[in-house]
Amino acid sequence: MGYLPNIVFAIILITGIGYFTRNIQKLSRNIKLGKDVDTSDAKAQRWSNMLRIAFGQSKMVVRPIPGILHIIVYLGFVIINLEVLEIIIDGLFGTHRIFAFLGSGYDVLIASFEVLAALVIVAVVVFWIRRNIVRLKRFLNPEMKGWPKTDANWILYIEFVLMLLFLTMNAADLQLQQMDVAHYTKAGAFPISQFIAPLFQDMSISSIIIVERVAWWLHISGILLFLNYLYYSKHLHILLAFPNTYYGKVKPKGQFENLEAVTNEVKLMMDPSADPFAAPDENAPVPEKFGASDVQDLNWVQLLNAYTCTECGRCTSECPANQTGKKLSPRKIMMDTRDRLEEVGKNMDVNKGQFVPDGKQLLGDYISQEELWACTTCNACVEACPVSIDPLSIIMDMRQYLVMEQSAAPSDLNNMMGNIENNGAPWPFNQMDRLNWAKES
Known part of the structure; x- marks a missing residue:
C-alpha cells in the first residue's frame, strides 16, 4: 500500500500529459493545413514583438483595469505553476516539500505564491462581475452566446477553485507543521x-491530513484537467500567444500582399516586347486559386491566429463598421475560422487523416459576404488585438476570392473599378470634364 499513491499519481500524470500531447499534435496538424508563408524575415523585430507583447503584456495595459488584472492572473499562473514541479516530484517519490532545503529562499517562493494566488482570486472575481453583472457590451455580441460565454465563465471558475485549493492545501499543511x-x-x-x-x-x-491530501490531489489533478481543457477553450492563447506574436505581421499595417500571378500578368501587359498573340506556355504551372474560400486556402499563420484568439472583443469594440451597426465583427471572423478549421480536423480524424469534401466552406457557411464587404480596411482590429492577430488579412483574402474567382464584387465597387479603368478616377466623369466645377465657381 505504501507505493500505491505514487503509482496512481504516475498513472494520472502520464495520462494527462499523454492526452495533452495528442491534442497538441492534432492542433499542429490543423494549423499546417494552411499554405506555407515565409516568416524568416525581421527576426530581431519578431523576437522583440514576442518579448514586448506576449511576455511584457504591453498591449493589454492600453486598457488599464483589465490589463492590470490580466497581468496578475498571467503572473500568478506562470509563477505559481513553478510549484507544480515540486508537486510532481513529491507525487512520484512520496516526498513532501522536496525543495524545502532552499531555506529562506523557499520561504520567499511560497510567500510570493500565496500572495499571487490571493490576487488571482480577486482578479477572477472582478472579471466574473464584469462579464455577468456589469455585462460589458463587447461580451454581449451575438457570437458570444452559447459555448463561448459558458467557456469564459468555466475558465474563471476553474482558476478560482485551483487557487482556493492551493491556499487550502497550504493552510492544512501549516497547521500540521505547527x-x-x-x-x-x-x-x-504562509502570509495568506x-x-x-x-x-x-x-x-x-487524521482529519487535517485528509483535508491536506484531498486539496493536494484535487489541485494537481485540476491542473492536469485544465491543461487538457485548453485545446477546447479560448484559453489556448496562454500557449499560442508567444508563437503568434513572433510570427505576427512585421510589415506596415497598411501594406497588402500582391499576388505574384497577377503581378506577372501586369508586367507582361506593360512589356512592349511581349507578343500578345504568342501561344501560352504549356509547361507553365496552373495558377493557384485567387484568394480564399475555405481554411485550406489561408496560410498557416492565419490559422494560428484563429486558434490564438482570446475572444476578448477588443477588435470588435474598435471596429468602426461594427460601431455603426454593420454585421461585421472581427472577433467572429476569427471564431468562425477556428470553428471551420476544427470541423475540417474532425473530418480528417474520421477519414483516417484525409479530408473528404463535406459540401461546406468558410465563405458562405460561416462568414457571409455582407460581413466581408462591411470592412473599411482601417486596421483598427489589428491594432487593438493584444496578441497580434490579423482578422483583416482573412477578410481581404476572402474578398479577393469573391472578386477574382466569383466576379461577385458589390455593384458600387464594380462601378468604381470600371470608372478607374475608363476614366482614371473612381468618379463617372471624363478626364476632359474634371475641371468643369472650377468654371462654374
Whole structure:
C-alpha cells in the first residue's frame, strides 16, 4: 500500500500529459493545413514583438483595469505553476516539500505564491462581475452566446477553485507543521493561508491530513484537467500567444500582399516586347486559386491566429463598421475560422487523416459576404488585438476570392473599378470634364 499513491499519481500524470500531447499534435496538424508563408524575415523585430507583447503584456495595459488584472492572473499562473514541479516530484517519490532545503529562499517562493494566488482570486472575481453583472457590451455580441460565454465563465471558475485549493492545501499543511506531525517538514512562509489555518485547530490530525491530501490531489489533478481543457477553450492563447506574436505581421499595417500571378500578368501587359498573340506556355504551372474560400486556402499563420484568439472583443469594440451597426465583427471572423478549421480536423480524424469534401466552406457557411464587404480596411482590429492577430488579412483574402474567382464584387465597387479603368478616377466623369466645377465657381 505504501507505493500505491505514487503509482496512481504516475498513472494520472502520464495520462494527462499523454492526452495533452495528442491534442497538441492534432492542433499542429490543423494549423499546417494552411499554405506555407515565409516568416524568416525581421527576426530581431519578431523576437522583440514576442518579448514586448506576449511576455511584457504591453498591449493589454492600453486598457488599464483589465490589463492590470490580466497581468496578475498571467503572473500568478506562470509563477505559481513553478510549484507544480515540486508537486510532481513529491507525487512520484512520496516526498513532501522536496525543495524545502532552499531555506529562506523557499520561504520567499511560497510567500510570493500565496500572495499571487490571493490576487488571482480577486482578479477572477472582478472579471466574473464584469462579464455577468456589469455585462460589458463587447461580451454581449451575438457570437458570444452559447459555448463561448459558458467557456469564459468555466475558465474563471476553474482558476478560482485551483487557487482556493492551493491556499487550502497550504493552510492544512501549516497547521500540521505547527502540530509537529511526522512527514510534514517545517518549511515555507504562509502570509495568506495562515489566516485559514485556524479553521483546522479543533480537528483531529487524521482529519487535517485528509483535508491536506484531498486539496493536494484535487489541485494537481485540476491542473492536469485544465491543461487538457485548453485545446477546447479560448484559453489556448496562454500557449499560442508567444508563437503568434513572433510570427505576427512585421510589415506596415497598411501594406497588402500582391499576388505574384497577377503581378506577372501586369508586367507582361506593360512589356512592349511581349507578343500578345504568342501561344501560352504549356509547361507553365496552373495558377493557384485567387484568394480564399475555405481554411485550406489561408496560410498557416492565419490559422494560428484563429486558434490564438482570446475572444476578448477588443477588435470588435474598435471596429468602426461594427460601431455603426454593420454585421461585421472581427472577433467572429476569427471564431468562425477556428470553428471551420476544427470541423475540417474532425473530418480528417474520421477519414483516417484525409479530408473528404463535406459540401461546406468558410465563405458562405460561416462568414457571409455582407460581413466581408462591411470592412473599411482601417486596421483598427489589428491594432487593438493584444496578441497580434490579423482578422483583416482573412477578410481581404476572402474578398479577393469573391472578386477574382466569383466576379461577385458589390455593384458600387464594380462601378468604381470600371470608372478607374475608363476614366482614371473612381468618379463617372471624363478626364476632359474634371475641371468643369472650377468654371462654374
